[in-house]
Amino acid sequence: GAGVSQSPSNKVTEKGKDVELRCDPISGHTALYWYRQSLGQGLEFLIYFQGNSAPDKSGLPSDRFSAERTGGSVSTLTIQRTQQEDSAVYLCASSLSTGGPQHFGDGTRLSIL
Amino acid sequence: KQEVTQIPAALSVPEGENLVLNCSFTDSAIYNLQWFRQDPGKGLTSLLLIQSSQREQTSGRLNASLDKSSGRSTLYIAASQPGDSATYLCAVRGGGATNKLIFGTGTLLAVQP
Numbered sequence: 616g617a618g619v620s621q622s623p624s625n626k627v628t629e630k631g632k633d634v635e636l637r638c639d640p641i642s643g644h645t646a647l648y649w650y651r652q653s654l655g656q657g658l659e660f661l662i663y664f665q666g667n668s669a670p671d672k673s674g675l676p677s678d679r680f681s682a683e684r685t686g687g688s689v690s691t692l693t694i695q696r697t698q699q700e701d702s703a704v705y706l707c708a709s710s711l712s713t714g715g716p717q718h719f720g721d722g723t724r725l726s727i728l
Numbered sequence: 729k730q731e732v733t734q735i736p737a738a739l740s741v742p743e744g745e746n747l748v749l750n751c752s753f754t755d756s757a758i759y760n761l762q763w764f765r766q767d768p769g770k771g772l773t774s775l776l777l778i779q780s781s782q783r784e785q786t787s788g789r790l791n792a793s794l795d796k797s798s799g800r801s802t803l804y805i806a807a808s809q810p811g812d813s814a815t816y817l818c819a820v821r822g823g824g825a826t827n828k829l830i831f832g833t834g835t836l837l838a839v840q841p
Contacts, residue, residue, distance in 0.1 A: 619771070646827065658817070660828035674828065706771055713827050714759060719771035 617641060619720035621707050627726045630699060636692040636723045640709030647690050648710075648717060649682055653703035661705075664690065665713055694725075702727045730755045732820055732832035740838040741808055749803040749835045751818035756796050759821045762829065763792050763803050765814040772817065775803070808839045 620639040628634055640647050649661040660674040664684040675681070679697075684690040694701055704724050708717040731754045741747050751761070760779045764772040776785045776792040778801070784793040791804040801818055815836050819829035 621771075648828065650829075650831075657833055658819075658829075658831035660830070663827050665827065671827065708772075714821065716762060716774045716777040717829060718774060719764075721769075721771040724769075 619707055619709055619718055621705075621720035621723050623723060624721065625724045625726075627728065628697060629728050630697060632697055633693065633695045634697055634725065636694075636705050636707075636725070638690045638692070638707030638709075638720060640688065640690070640707070641711075641718055644709035644711050644718075645687070646710040646713050646715075646717075647684055648708040649690070649692050650706045650708065651703045652706055652722070656703075658706070661692070697725075697727045699727045701725065730758075730820060730822060730830045732818060732830050734816075734818060734832040734835050736835060737833065738836040738838075740840060742840050743808060743810060745808050745839075746804070746806050747808055747837075749805070749816050749818075749837070751801040751803070751832050753799045753801075753820050753830075755822070756799050757822065758796065761792075761794055761801050761818060761820050763790075763801075764817045764819065766817060766834075767814050775816075810839045810841045813837055813839050 622637045647664045652658045662682045663671040679695045682692045704722040706722040708719045710717045735750045762777045763775040778785050778794040789806040794801045815834045817834045819831045
């Protein structure tokens with residue numbers, strides 16, 4: 616399809632394990648964003664990539680969270696030593712350019728047991 | 729710190745009614761405002777984006793207005809249909825170098841057939 620693709624759609628893991636979430640943005644979109652949607656906090660910004668510029672990591676909640684974007688396309692969000700409060704839906708979005716409309720994937724629902 | 733609020737939190741209307749969803753934000757220095765809909769278990773679908781210099785945008789039965797000075801936006805849905813049932817979210821992008829979206833709390837809309 617032509618939309619933002621995220622995998623896996625669901626992930627259940629035990630507390631303390633590491634997880635990797637993947638995002639394939641729309642082809643040609645230079646900007647990529649990660650957000651987290653949880654019951655208590657609503658939708659929160661995590662990290663933003665634009666081209667070859669240094670990412671804006673200001674929304675990452677702790678140093679257990681990291682993300683990378685290889686080749687200016689696919690991005691992975693890694694959570695190390697997962698905690699129960701990490702349980703949420705992780706959404707990825709991309710836009711053709713900075714300031715343009717952001718298009719979202721269906722998200723990865725992460726459950727930490 | 730930018731805060732975005734949506735009223736009402738939930739709304740139920742009979743099919744065919746026109747309705748208005750409200751969004752307010754505390755810092756008027758925004759770059760743009762975007763309205764989304766979210767269906768259960770899905771990501772966000774972009775509906776309309778209004779640049780800070782614009783007053784309104786229209787797409788089909790949807791019309792979004794922006795009054796930046798008063799920190800308000802409305803989403804007008806004409807002749808509502810059961811398929812319009814979803815959660816509607818507004819999000820603002822801050823001015824300057826900030827590219828992240830700050831989301832409102834959402835309005836859960838139910839259109840009764």
